[in-house]
Amino acid sequence: xxxxxxxxxxxxxxxxxxxxxxxxxxxxxxxxxxxxxxxxxxxxxxxxxxxxxxxxxxxxxxxxxxxxxxxxxxxxxxxxxxxxxxxxxxxxxxxxxxxxxxxxxxxxxxxxxxxxxxxxxxxxxxxxxxxxxxxxxxxxxxxxxxxxxxx
Numbered sequence: 001x002x003x004x005x006x007x008x009x010x011x012x013x014x015x016x017x018x019x020x021x022x023x024x025x026x027x028x029x030x031x032x033x034x035x036x037x038x039x040x041x042x043x044x045x046x047x048x049x050x051x052x053x054x055x056x057x058x059x060x061x062x063x064x065x066x067x068x069x070x071x072x073x074x075x076x077x078x079x080x081x082x083x084x085x086x087x088x089x090x091x092x093x094x095x096x097x098x099x100x101x102x103x104x105x106x107x108x109x110x111x112x113x114x115x116x117x118x119x120x121x122x123x124x125x126x127x128x129x130x131x132x133x134x135x136x137x138x139x140x141x142x143x144x145x146x147x148x149x150x151x
Contacts, residue, residue: 037128
């Protein structure tokens with residue numbers, strides 16, 4: 001009888017401990033951090049699209065990092081362009097480490113002298129909304145990847 005009582009007490013204690021941990025685990029999974037990207041980008045396209053730039057990612061949890069940006073892809077494009085003071089909002093991340101990597105990109109561009117762009121890119125469940133203005137000539141439709149990496 002004592003063994004059975006001790007066994008039941010241990011089971012109740014284990015269940016209480018597990019139940020107490022559940023809200024903490026759920027909060028950790030649900031914790032969403034918002035990150036902002038500020039960048040400059042310069043590139044060209046002639047069937048193949050290539051651009052490089054630098055920027056800074058700053059997150060709502062206080063994390064920050066300089067970043068290197070590269071864009072590569074292909075399609076029916078032609079032109080040369082530069083984006084200055086571009087902005088991006090990165091959502092559905094738990095921290096700055098989730099920001100780095102390749103984002104899928106598809107877009108249509110048209111601009112002469114002054115142009116602007118707005119796109120939403122994805123990397124799994126992470127979204128990157130980009131907006132920027134620049135100058136140059138760019139025309140076409142392309143598909144590629146937008147990479148954010150540590151310098």
